[in-house]
Amino acid sequence: MTNNQGLDVVFQTLADPTRRAILARLARGPATVTDLAAPSGLALPTVLQHLRKLEEAGLIETTKQGRTRTCALRAGALAPARSWMEEQRLLWEGRHDRLDDYLASLTDTPKESPS
Amino acid sequence: MTNNQGLDVVFQTLADPTRRAILARLARGPATVTDLAAPSGLALPTVLQHLRKLEEAGLIETTKQGRTRTCALRAGALAPARSWMEEQRLLWEGRHDRLDDYLASLTDTPKESPS
DNA sequence: GCAATACTTAGTAATATGACTAACAATCAG
DNA sequence: CTGATTGTTAGTCATATTACTAAGTATTGC
Incomplete structure (x- = not known):
């Protein structure tokens, strides 16, 4: 279905460059966590928030061992x-209505342009 | 590059179910516009905002003809x-480090010293 | 011209997002 | 035990997002 609720979360999660x-x-x-924070230049808690989102989106998994x-x-x-994207691609490419073609088809009234 | 700035916008745009x-x-x-608004149950200005985002993300194009x-x-x-997703998929699947495998590899030092 | 249609703009409000600092908690090394 | 390391929680703040209503503009049809 196009109504996949999980897609919201996944796309939202992927929308952030840090993530x-x-x-x-x-x-x-x-x-x-520290490894991941290092190159980002962000504070640890910030990275942790991102990690939580990634985990909630199901994109990563984490375990704590010791500290x-x-x-x-x-x-x-x-x-x-x-x-989802593949599905869309097929639909989009399947019908290649470009906007101008469509508009042309509207004015395509076979009437030989009076006036 | 993994730093594609347009990806932010596209993923962000796709994150909304209305869009x-x-x-x-x-x-x-x-x-x-009215066609698109009808099934959504949203007010026209709201739909217009979504359309603007879709257009800014380059996902759609629009033209006005008359009204x-x-x-x-x-x-x-x-x-x-x-x-991007394809690239990721290849990387992810290429190396199938599952978390527990990785952890196992860390503790590979046979700890024969439980209790 | 006048009214309906189709979109637009402007302003508002609730909520979400992404960053921070400060302070706390839990390990591990010596 | 003590101190350094690693992560976590809580609270704050600025900005962005998504919805709305109300009032406007521009076209079309009678």
Whole structure:
């Protein structure tokens, strides 16, 4: 269905460059909170907020062991979003109504232009 | 690059269900502002705001002819977002570090010293 | 011309977002 | 135990988002 409620959350989560950077970093392997914060130039609590959102969106998972929390990607989490986009692409490309074509079709009244 | 600034806008735009619904509607063909507002149950100005965002994100284009504005999809506008997701998918799947595997690798030091 | 139609602008309000600092809690190293 | 490391919580603040209403402009049809 086009009404996937989880899509809101996933797209919203991906909309932030800091979070995309975190995902990109995690794509190279698991990391701790401090590891993730370092290149961002952000304060730890800020990064933590982003991590919470990423986790709530199901994009990552984390566990705490001792005093360090390790974060890793959750494979397949992007599938619904990818799926939606693919669906759209097919629809969009399937019918290539460009706007001007459409407008042309409206004035296409076979009447041989009086006046 | 992972730093695509346009991705912010596109993902942000897709994060709203009303806007996704508008896109889904437009995938079936161009429509006027009023057409798009009707099924949403929203006030016209609200829909207009969404349309402006969609247009700023490059996802649709609109033209006014007489007193009606017609909206249509802009094909290919999703490409950068799709591209980012595809890139991520490859990375994520390429290395299937699940979190527990990683943690296991850390404690690989056989701790024969429980209790 | 006049009224209905279709959109627009402006202003408002509730809520969400993303950043910070300060202070706390829980480990680990020596 | 003590202190450094790592994370967490709480509270604040500026800005953005998304909705609304009310009032405007521009076209079209009679």
